[in-house]
Amino acid sequence: MNSEQLLNNKIEELKEACKKNGMRVTPQRIEIFKEVAKSCKHPDAETVYEAVKHKMPNVSVDTVYRTLASLEELNMIFRVDNLLPKARFDADLRPHNHFICVQCNEVYDIFLEPDEKKQIPKNAHSFGEIKDINIQIRGICNKCLKNNTK
Amino acid sequence: MNSEQLLNNKIEELKEACKKNGMRVTPQRIEIFKEVAKSCKHPDAETVYEAVKHKMPNVSVDTVYRTLASLEELNMIFRVDNLLPKARFDADLRPHNHFICVQCNEVYDIFLEPDEKKQIPKNAHSFGEIKDINIQIRGICNKCLKNNTK
DNA sequence: TTGGTTGCAAATATTTTGCAACCGG
């Protein structure tokens, strides 16, 4: 299955999810979701807005914000933890972690090897009901390391 | 060693760090650091500002922001990943993780048991130079679980 | 038709910055 087919599947999933939740399938919703889903850059709202504008020049920023929030509620995308004031989004629902470059703020996906599995700290359970565990690695990415030595 | 002594030690550490880095030891810096260091709530800038105002009524918000940034550069405090637009700070430099309640946004510290250790995903190394690894658990805290059933 | 959604504009929230006065060393 190629990436275009995967994307189409995801869009079908989104349509289903909308219907199931009494939400309408609008072109804006599709386009905004597509932008997040096809990017591996974990884009922020502004970036999504700029990209969507190419296809829908009349789209507005607030629609992008509202739509990203809706998509999040539908569990079709989620926010990536980052220490910056800008929220960033990810449509890859497979469990994975992130490497975040502290210099250029690029976010890279880290998938665990088959023999690794997420370990939940023992004490974590004592604080409440766990919904999600998230491992983040912060560091300097290869691209920046290379630029730094120039 | 009681908590007040611990706090005083930290303040001495801060003074050292300031001197070593050509930064001045000002009462604002001390007070702002104290607020973060003595709280277990991982406060945001606004909260720190409100608390400091009680001791220094003339302190300004921007000083709080600037000081928090300085303290971060000195590695005396760090930002806690959270999905909200507000930055939150932690002065506990011991390696630990966080349980974040998705309902009330409270942040709880999780310390690993002696027999546990942080596992760095194998693939992580391929992205660059790792500076820091961060495990976050998101869920609903006991307090909220209790309130929800009322 | 009708209620969820959009675009516009304005508001809010959070954080940052220019600058003159101030004060720690």
Next chain:
DNA sequence: CCGGTTGCAAAATATTTGCAACCAA
């Protein structure tokens, strides 16, 4: 005294909201 720091005010950045028109179902 000197240069880092502060307080003030204003600006910048990121996000949210009220509302009338619009359009998916």
